[in-house]
Each structure stands twice: as C-alpha cells, then as structure tokens.
Amino acid sequence: MGLDEIRQKIDVIDTQMKELFLARMDLSAQVIAVKKENGGAVYVPEREKEVIEKRSAQVETEKLPEYQMFVRQVMAISRTYQYAQIADMAEELAVLPEGNGSIIIEASDEQGETQFYTMLDAAALADLSIEDISVTEQGENGTHYRYRVSGDFSRNLAKGAVLQMIKEIKEVQILPK
Numbered sequence: 001m002g003l004d005e006i007r008q009k010i011d012v013i014d015t016q017m018k019e020l021f022l023a024r025m026d027l028s029a030q031v032i033a034v035k036k037e038n039g040g041a042v043y044v045p046e047r048e049k050e051v052i053e054k055r056s057a058q059v060e061t062e063k064l065p066e067y068q069m070f071v072r073q074v075m076a077i078s079r080t081y082q083y084a085q086i087a088d089m090a091e092e093l094a095v096l097p098e099g100n101g102s103i104i105i106e107a108s109d110e111q112g113e114t115q116f117y118t119m120l121d122a123a124a125l126a127d128l129s130i131e132d133i134s135v136t137e138q139g140e141n142g143t144h145y146r147y148r149v150s151g152d153f154s155r156n157l158a159k160g161a162v163l164q165m166i167k168e169i170k171e172v173q174i175l176p177k
C-alpha cells in the first residue's frame with residue numbers, strides 16, 4: 001500500500017472518530033447538565049479507572065499503553081469541556097484577566113507527579129502557555145510550585161481549564177494580581 005492510500009484510510013477513520021467524538025461530547029454535556037442540578041463533581045476518578053479497565057480488556061498488549069493514553073486524554077478533554085460549561089458560575093474565576101494576560105498559580109504536589117501533569121495537561125488542552133515554573137518549597141510536605149500561565153482568558157475553554165486546575169489540584173491558589 002502506498003502512502004496516499006494509507007492516508008485515505010486514515011481519513012476514513014478520522015471521519016468516523018470525529019462523529020463518535022462529537023457524540024461523546026454531547027453526552028458529556030448531558031452529564032454536566034445533570035451534575036449542575038445535583039451538585040456532583042466533574043472529576044470522578046473511580047469512574048475513569050473503571051472505564052479504562054473495562055475498555056482495556058482484549059486490547060493487544062503492544063498497543064495497550066497508547067490505547068490507555070487515548071482514553072485518558074478523551075476523558076480529560078471531556079472534563080475540560082464540562083468545566084467550561086460551569087465556568088460562568090465559578091466565583092473562583094473572578095480573578096482572571098478579561099482577555100489576554102497572565103495569572104500566577106501556586107500548587108503543592110504531595111502525591112508525586114500526577115498533579116504537576118494535571119497542570120501541564122489542562123494548560124496544553126486549552127492552548128494556554130505556562131511561561132514560568134519555579135519550585136518555591138521542597139521538603140517533607142512535598143513540592144510547592146509556582147506557575148505563570150498566560151493566554152486569552154476570555155475563551156470559555158481557558159476558563160474551563162483554570163477551573164480544572166483549581167478543582168483537581170490539591171492546595172491550588174490563584175494569587176491576586
């Protein structure tokens with residue numbers, strides 16, 4: 001099979017995945033509508049763990065890590081989308097610049113690297129740049145980081161990403177300007 005032919009097959013799969021992705025996001029919107037009513041948290045780690053475990057059955061070993069990476073990323077996007085839907089109601093976001101600008105976020109990382117990556121991932125998914133990272137404290141209580149995050153905060157997606165950082169990272173705070 002030549003490169004053109006392979007790419008045509010990729011185009012077909014991408015078109016199918018597009019439909020499925022958009023349908024999944026519509027369901028994610030329905031989930032957040034229910035959570036808004038009931039006050040449920042966007043992030044449900046037990047549910048995500050279950051989804052990854054169940055869907056991983058029968059996936060060939062060779063592609064298993066990449067498949068799990070894909071599922072985790074799809075759910076992270078789904079969460080950013082849900083946070084964006086409730087960003088207007090979040091008082092914590094009142095400190096954000098109206099448009100382009102930067103914010104300083106401090107967060108501690110007590111459980112190893114996970115929270116650090118949550119930060120980088122949420123920023124990357126919403127096209128926000130992390131311009132500066134410094135370690136402000138490192139000791140028995142873990143590592144404390146200070147991040148400068150920049151971008152256009154007028155976008156709902158960016159607001160959603162910041163809300164994701166606030167909700168999913170322990171002891172996070174946005175410093176006043």
Ligand SMILES: O=C(O)C(=O)C[C@]1(C(=O)O)C=C[C@@H](O)C=C1
Pocket residue numbers: 028031042043044045047048051074075078079
């Ligand atoms: O099941 C939920 O509660 C959802 O919000 C859906 C979903 C998903 O996209 O699969 C997203 C966020 C949760 O952390 C778990 C799963």
